Each structure stands twice: as C-alpha cells, then as structure tokens.
Amino acid sequence: MWADRRIQDLFGIELPIIQAPMAGSVGSEMVVAVSEAGGLGSLPCAMLSPEQMRTELGIIRQRTSRPINLNFFCHNPPQxxxxxxxxxxxxxxxxxxxxxxxxxxxxxxxARAPFDSAMCDLVEEFAPEVVSFHFGLPERSLLERVRATGAKIISSATTVEEARWLEDKGCNAVIAQGYEAGGHRGLFLSQDITTQAGTMALVPQVVDAVAVPVIAAGGIADARGIAAAFALGASAVQIGTAYLFCPEAKVGPLHREALRRAKDNDxxxxxxxxxxxxxxxxxxxxxxxxxxxxxxxxxxxxxxxxxxxxxxxxxxxxxxxxxxxSGQAGALGREAPAGDLTRQLAAETLSRLSRLSGDA
Incomplete structure (x- = not known):
C-alpha cells in the first residue's frame, strides 16, 4: 500500500508517520497512543531528569510493546x-x-540538558528501537554506546551539508527539517537562519544527496502535506504542531488557544x-x-x-x-486523540495517493 516502505521496515512500524518529539509538550501518554496506532511515538528527553525519564519509560513499556523513539539534544553546554x-x-x-x-x-x-552518560545508561537499559538527536550528534563514545543497543539512529538536518555529515557519521536515516517547522531549528554546522530552506526545496535535495531514507519535517499537517513529501522523495514524515491539538499534548490553555487562533503568518x-x-x-x-x-x-x-x-x-x-x-501550518490542525489522528492521516494519505495514481 505504501510505495516506499524503507522507514517502516527500518523502524518496525506500520505507518510512515513519526510524532515529533516536542520537549515540554509530549509525555508518555502521547507516545503510547501514536505507537499503538502504528506510527512512531517519540519521547522528548532534553527537559527530563534521569528519574523522570525512568518513570516515563516505565509507563511506556508497560502500555505498549511497539517501537518508540527517544529524542535528545546534543548541544555544547553553554559557557x-x-x-x-x-x-x-x-x-x-x-x-x-x-x-x-x-x-x-x-x-x-x-532545564534543557545535552545527551550525557546518565541518559545513555537509560537508553541501554530500556533499549528503544529508535534514538533521535537534535543539533547534530553526541560525542563518538556515546554514539557508539547507543548503536551497540541495536537502536536505529537519526538526527535532524536543515541543509544538504548537514544531511551528508549525519550520513557520514552513521545515521540510519535523516530528518530534513524545513524552514516551516515549529520549535527549535536543528542547525549545527551553521547558525545562519537567513539561508535556511523550506521543506519543498530541502527534501528533494537531501534525497538526492544521501543514500539513507529521508524523513520530511516542517509544515506537514494533513494528507496533502504527507503526499507532497512522498512525491519529493521522502520515505516518511515527522509531524509536530498537528499533534499539539491532541488532548494528550501537555500544553496549557493559553497555548491551545493561541494555536486555535493562529494564521499562516502568525x-x-x-x-x-x-x-x-x-x-x-x-x-x-x-x-x-x-x-x-x-x-x-x-x-x-x-x-x-x-x-x-x-x-x-x-x-x-x-x-x-x-x-x-508552532509551525507555519498550525491552522491545518484538528482536535482529535493522537491515535485517531495518526490513523486518520494515514488513511487519508493512502486515499489521496490512490487517486493520484489512478489519475496518472
């Protein structure tokens, strides 16, 4: 049913939909819901203490045996x-x-801490199927410890140069993060945001530049965006802002109201x-x-x-x-439980792709 199954086969998931790991806004409840629906639930760990991580992972492993992703920041500690x-x-x-x-x-x-040995200890203990990083990759010794667990390693790239760097360092897949994406830019080889590319321009260039599967992120909130990402050569999508509308999202009423009111230029x-x-x-x-x-x-x-x-x-x-x-496509969000949203997005995308294939 899906023409490109590389990400599903790599991660052991049913649907090529990854819930973005949004620090402070996602907890175990959403991770379980998305993974149980067949996507890849992602737990953001950058704002969690080791004790909090252990608690969240304990809940997740009790409630689902499906693949999950643990996400970490790997910035240099500030001077x-x-x-x-x-x-x-x-x-x-x-x-x-x-x-x-x-x-x-x-x-x-x-509250945001870079990936360290204590966090790596928990990765080794709980053995998530996927470990993702933001702002590049951690030091080699930590990365090799993660790889030894059998976890698939991915990270965000905002340029073709960053994507090639990640592939050279052994990433199993690359997230192409377009300019439209909400939250922190994953840039790490350059700090110049004035030259960052949008998803439509970035994804096909990254696809052409690397041999590993590419995950499209940024401005994708419905079946139209997912279908477009596949047309550009992506093997999966990572969706963030659309999941903030779900009841499982840990966002306060002020944030929810701001999301409901947001327009394309807000x-x-x-x-x-x-x-x-x-x-x-x-x-x-x-x-x-x-x-x-x-x-x-x-x-x-x-x-x-x-x-x-x-x-x-x-x-x-x-x-x-x-x-x-919030990303630029926030106005396309819908209020639905995270599991239902994941299944709806997949079904609507397959229907759209089927119609497009039939039209061809």
Whole structure:
C-alpha cells in the first residue's frame, strides 16, 4: 500500500508517520497512543531528569510493546558569560517592574540538558528501537554506546551539508527539517537562519544527496502535506504542531488557544526564549525584544530570566512571555486523540495517493 516502505521496515512500524518529539509538550501518554496506532511515538528527553525519564519509560513499556523513539539534544553546554547574562536581565528589567517582580531575583537554571552518560545508561537499559538527536550528534563514545543497543539512529538536518555529515557519521536515516517547522531549528554546522530552506526545496535535495531514507519535517499537517513529501522523495514524515491539538499534548490553555487562533503568518523564528532560533507564535516579548536579539544569552540560558515573567503573566491569564511553539501550518490542525489522528492521516494519505495514481 505504501510505495516506499524503507522507514517502516527500518523502524518496525506500520505507518510512515513519526510524532515529533516536542520537549515540554509530549509525555508518555502521547507516545503510547501514536505507537499503538502504528506510527512512531517519540519521547522528548532534553527537559527530563534521569528519574523522570525512568518513570516515563516505565509507563511506556508497560502500555505498549511497539517501537518508540527517544529524542535528545546534543548541544555544547553553554559557557558562563556573566556580562551578557546581566545585560539580558537589564533588558527585561522593565517587565519585572511592570509585573511587580524584583529584578534582582536570581534566574532559575535552564532545564534543557545535552545527551550525557546518565541518559545513555537509560537508553541501554530500556533499549528503544529508535534514538533521535537534535543539533547534530553526541560525542563518538556515546554514539557508539547507543548503536551497540541495536537502536536505529537519526538526527535532524536543515541543509544538504548537514544531511551528508549525519550520513557520514552513521545515521540510519535523516530528518530534513524545513524552514516551516515549529520549535527549535536543528542547525549545527551553521547558525545562519537567513539561508535556511523550506521543506519543498530541502527534501528533494537531501534525497538526492544521501543514500539513507529521508524523513520530511516542517509544515506537514494533513494528507496533502504527507503526499507532497512522498512525491519529493521522502520515505516518511515527522509531524509536530498537528499533534499539539491532541488532548494528550501537555500544553496549557493559553497555548491551545493561541494555536486555535493562529494564521499562516502568525509564527516567527525567535531566540528570545532559549537563546537558539525556534519557531513559535508571535507575542509581546517576541515583538518588543526580538524576534532575534543580540542580547539573548547562549542556549539555553535565556530561559532562566524569562521564567519568572512567564509564570507571573500566566497566573494573570496572559501569554505575553510564554513560548507558544508552532509551525507555519498550525491552522491545518484538528482536535482529535493522537491515535485517531495518526490513523486518520494515514488513511487519508493512502486515499489521496490512490487517486493520484489512478489519475496518472
């Protein structure tokens, strides 16, 4: 039924649909639902402690024996830069005063950690079928430990050069992340976001450049997008924003409402929330401080100084300081349980592909 089954055969899944691992927005409930529906459920681990990872993985393994994906960040730990962090705090000081907060309050620590030996221990213990990375790949010794578990290794590429680099390092498949994608850009060989390509342009060039299967990501939210990705040569798709509409998504009411209202031109790439460019829905802090700020500390240190502002504003029902991650196709989202959405997307895509084949 699917013309290209390389990803299904590689991962041992029924449907070529991967639920994107969105840190902070996805937990065990969604992973189980997507995997049980035949797709690949992905647990984002970058914001979890080892204890939290163990708890989530325990729940997942109790509720499904289907393949799963564990996702990790592999950025370099930030170097302390007190002067830059102080300048960032000064830039935000007027907001602290406005909200009745003490600007001298120490910023909480950032919650995003790079892949390390403790995380690798849990990969070895739970043996997920797939392990994915963002911002390149971890150091060789850790990567070889992951490979020794039998897990298939994938990572995100935002350019052809990055895709070739990932293939050379032994990735079993490459995620081609188009400019339209929500959340953090996976770029790692260059930090220039002005030259990033969209999904339509990036995917076929990556397909031509590497021999491993390519997973298309960015701006894909319905059967039309999935069919287009296959037409470009992708073997599967990774879908993020569309899953944020599901009841299993761990997003608050302010984020859900912002997603429901979002239009095609309501998102922007910004570094004000974390220090790295990520696509989200425009709000007050993005408009007034960003979208890109020269003062934003190195990833993920920008998060700390914003945390008190976000908490105080959200208590008052405001999303002025909250990161509402979303891709450009958010308006195509539908509210349905994650398992139902996965099956619906697959069925609608097969129907569309069948009609297209018949027309040919």
């Amino acid at each position: 302390a830069d007190p002067a830059r962090e102080a300048a960032w705090k000064r830039r935000l000081e007027s907001y602290y005063v406005e909200l009745g907060l003490d600007p001298r309050t120490p910023a909480p620590a950032a 998102t922007v790439l910004t570094d004000v929330f974390t220090g790295r460019p990520a696509r989200g829905i425009t709000n007050r802090i993005v408009r007034e401080v960003g979208p890109m700020s020269e003062l934003s500390p190195e990833f993920p240190l920008a998060t700390g100084a914003l945390a008190p502002l976000r908490a105080k504003a959200e208590q008052a029902g405001s999303g002025d300081f909250s990161p509402f991650w």
